[in-house]
Every structure is written in C-alpha cells, then in structure tokens.
Amino acid sequence: MSIRFYLWKKFYQLLFTIILIGIIVAFSTSLHTSKHELFHSVLEQLKMFGHNFLHLNKMTIQVGIFSKQTPLWGYLKEPFVYSFIILSASFICTFTLGILCSYVTYLLSLKMQKIVKECLFLLQSIPDVMFIFAVQLFIIWLYKKTNILIVDPVAGMKKVYVLPIILVSILPGIMLFQMTFLAIEEERKKTYVEFAKSKGLSSGWILFKHILRNVVVTLFSHSHYLFWLLVSNLLVVEYLFNMHGFFHLLYTVIKTPDVFYICLVTLFLPFFLIEMIFNMVAIKLTGKEQSQ
Known part of the structure; x- marks a missing residue:
C-alpha cells in the first residue's frame, strides 16, 4: 500500500x-x-x-450564569492541554511498562513466566473503577496512619500529574504486556530465531535485536485500542480525583450541543x-x- x-x-x-x-x-x-x-x-x-x-475562532461560551461570553478555544485550551499531557505521559509509561515487563519475563524460567502472567491476569480482572478507587483510598489511609502523603489523591483546583498518570497507565500497561508477550512467543517459533540460536547468540540479544523490532511494528495495529482504553481510564480518574481536565469540561457543556x-x-x-x-x-x- x-x-x-x-x-x-x-x-x-x-x-x-x-x-x-x-x-x-x-x-x-x-x-x-x-x-x-x-x-x-x-x-x-x-x-x-x-x-x-x-468558524471556530468566532465561537464563544458562557462560563457560569452571570459570566460574560468568552472565546471557546481560549476556554478549551487549558483543560485540553492538561488532559493531553496526562494521556501522552500515560501512553509513554504504558508502552515502557509493556515492553520492559515482556523483555524481563521472557528471560525468566517457564515456571516464573507462568506466575507473572497469572498475577497480572488477576490484576487486570479488577474493574478499572474499583482499582482506581482502591488506590485512592489506600493513599488516604496511609496518610492518616503515617502522616506521609505520597501524592495528592484529590486535585480540586490544583493540577496533579503523578498519580493520575500512574493509574491511567497500569491496566493498559498490563494489557500491552500480554499482547507483547504473546507476539514474542509467536515470533520465537520462527526459523530466524532458531538460526540465531544456532549461531550461539544469547536469548536476550535475539529478543532485543530481532524479535522486539518485529513485535513493535505488530503492536502498532493495536494502538487505537490502547489510546481509547487510556481515554476511558482518564475519564474515570478525572471524575474520582475531581480534576478540572477535558472530561470535566465535557460534563459542563453537555447541554450546549x-x-x-x-x-x-x-x-x-x-x-x-x-x-x-x-x-x-x-x-x-x-x-x-x-x-x-
């Protein structure tokens, strides 16, 4: 094509x-x-x-009952950039987590590989909302017990980044790991891997130099699924963390078609x-x- x-x-x-x-x-x-x-x-x-x-440059929006009409793009820009930064960072974290975990797991024994896959499958089976809410409650509980606030679990008018990025990334990262590891297992059955092993190359080198390159190209086909999973997670995170991001803006303008x-x-x-x-x-x- x-x-x-x-x-x-x-x-x-x-x-x-x-x-x-x-x-x-x-x-x-x-x-x-x-x-x-x-x-x-x-x-x-x-x-x-x-x-x-x-005529986007001429569109206006009324913020609040007694507020004046303000340009739409000027009002849209800040929450959009805020959410897009979180999504972009989450995508990088997801991709890094998926590839790195796949690489490390591939080098483990078959018994350890099975344990890792079962643990991650159990974690992925937890619904997104329950997982995010549980982490938020754990941070609050830890703060009450130790007076140590790892990260701010509620945004309000402030912009928080670390915890939302982590929470948005974890479950998609596990899904990407499963897809990546499955693709690696398919690749290592091919003849070029057997030929590389016969030349005395190590499993780590074959994976890094040959298999991962082919796997990453294959993963591009799943990029849209990954993006929309990140978006759905961010929607939940913005609601639970009271973040004034893009989805919060969507809630406020839903009655303005x-x-x-x-x-x-x-x-x-x-x-x-x-x-x-x-x-x-x-x-x-x-x-x-x-x-x-």
Missing part, C-alpha cells in the same frame, strides 16, 4: 467520522421533538455544527492523527497497513 493512497483513505475516514459525530449529537439533542419535526431539527443542528466548525460537538471532535482528532502516523511507519517498514 502506498503512503499517498493511505493518506486519502484516512482523509475520507476522518471526514466521515466528523460527520457521524455530528449526526449522533444532533439526533440525541433532537429526541425531545415530535416525529414530524425530528428530521428538520437534526438538519438544523447539523447546519449549526458545520457553520461553527468552519454545538460546543459539545466541537469538544468531541477535538478529543478525536489527536488520537486519529497519532494512529495514522503509527500506521504510516508500519507501511514504510512492512509495505502494508497493520490494522488490515
């Missing part, structure tokens, strides 16, 4: 997704109307969404672009789109 063909394909996918998001939001906000007026209401909403999307639509598109675009870049790298290395 050529890069040019892939870019055109992703452009049409992007356009279709932006329109589909608009249709979903317009339809959900028009449900209160009668059946005869539903189509007209959805059409009017879509016209408004399209006009506002093309045009602003809510722009916020959803703004949330979608960075991850779409990142996935597109990953797939372009995979096409360059393998000659085909990894998500196919």
Whole structure:
C-alpha cells in the first residue's frame, strides 16, 4: 500500500467520522421533538455544527450564569492541554511498562513466566473503577496512619500529574504486556530465531535485536485500542480525583450541543492523527497497513 493512497483513505475516514459525530449529537439533542419535526431539527443542528466548525475562532461560551461570553478555544485550551499531557505521559509509561515487563519475563524460567502472567491476569480482572478507587483510598489511609502523603489523591483546583498518570497507565500497561508477550512467543517459533540460536547468540540479544523490532511494528495495529482504553481510564480518574481536565469540561457543556460537538471532535482528532502516523511507519517498514 502506498503512503499517498493511505493518506486519502484516512482523509475520507476522518471526514466521515466528523460527520457521524455530528449526526449522533444532533439526533440525541433532537429526541425531545415530535416525529414530524425530528428530521428538520437534526438538519438544523447539523447546519449549526458545520457553520461553527468552519468558524471556530468566532465561537464563544458562557462560563457560569452571570459570566460574560468568552472565546471557546481560549476556554478549551487549558483543560485540553492538561488532559493531553496526562494521556501522552500515560501512553509513554504504558508502552515502557509493556515492553520492559515482556523483555524481563521472557528471560525468566517457564515456571516464573507462568506466575507473572497469572498475577497480572488477576490484576487486570479488577474493574478499572474499583482499582482506581482502591488506590485512592489506600493513599488516604496511609496518610492518616503515617502522616506521609505520597501524592495528592484529590486535585480540586490544583493540577496533579503523578498519580493520575500512574493509574491511567497500569491496566493498559498490563494489557500491552500480554499482547507483547504473546507476539514474542509467536515470533520465537520462527526459523530466524532458531538460526540465531544456532549461531550461539544469547536469548536476550535475539529478543532485543530481532524479535522486539518485529513485535513493535505488530503492536502498532493495536494502538487505537490502547489510546481509547487510556481515554476511558482518564475519564474515570478525572471524575474520582475531581480534576478540572477535558472530561470535566465535557460534563459542563453537555447541554450546549454545538460546543459539545466541537469538544468531541477535538478529543478525536489527536488520537486519529497519532494512529495514522503509527500506521504510516508500519507501511514504510512492512509495505502494508497493520490494522488490515
């Protein structure tokens, strides 16, 4: 697949997704109307969404009942950057945790590998909300018992980074570890690994020099799943930690359809672009789109 063909394909996918998001939001906000007026209401909403999307610099939002209208992008920028920093750092931590744990586990004995996989499977089986809430309660309990506050478990008006990044990263990191280790086990059955072993190369060197390179390219195909898992975790973390991030903003503008639509598109675009870049790298290395 050529890069040019892939870019055109992703452009049409992007356009279709932006329109589909608009249709979903317009339809959900028009449900209160009668059946005869539903189509007209959805059409009017879509016209408004399209006009506002093309004139983002002129969009305004009222913050609070007695507040003046302020530019939307100026109000959107700070929470978006805050949440995006957490997501970006969480992705780096997730990727590092998954690859590093896979590398270390691969070098262990088969018995130890089984123990590690069972422990991580047990941890992953805990629901996201329960896991995040349990860690938050543990930090509060530890502070009450020892007067030692490891990290701030509640954000409020402050910006906290360390604990949210860790909590958003752990469960996706375990999922990435499982996918990576499964891909490593598939790779080590191939003939080039047996040939490398016959030349006297160590398992660690074969894994680092040959297997991981092929595995990382394969992992690009799962990047979109990983991103949306991180997003869902951040949504829970922002709510439980009372963080004034992007999802907190979504809660406040949910009754303003045009602003809510722009916020959803703004949330979608960075991850779409990142996935597109990953797939372009995979096409360059393998000659085909990894998500196919």
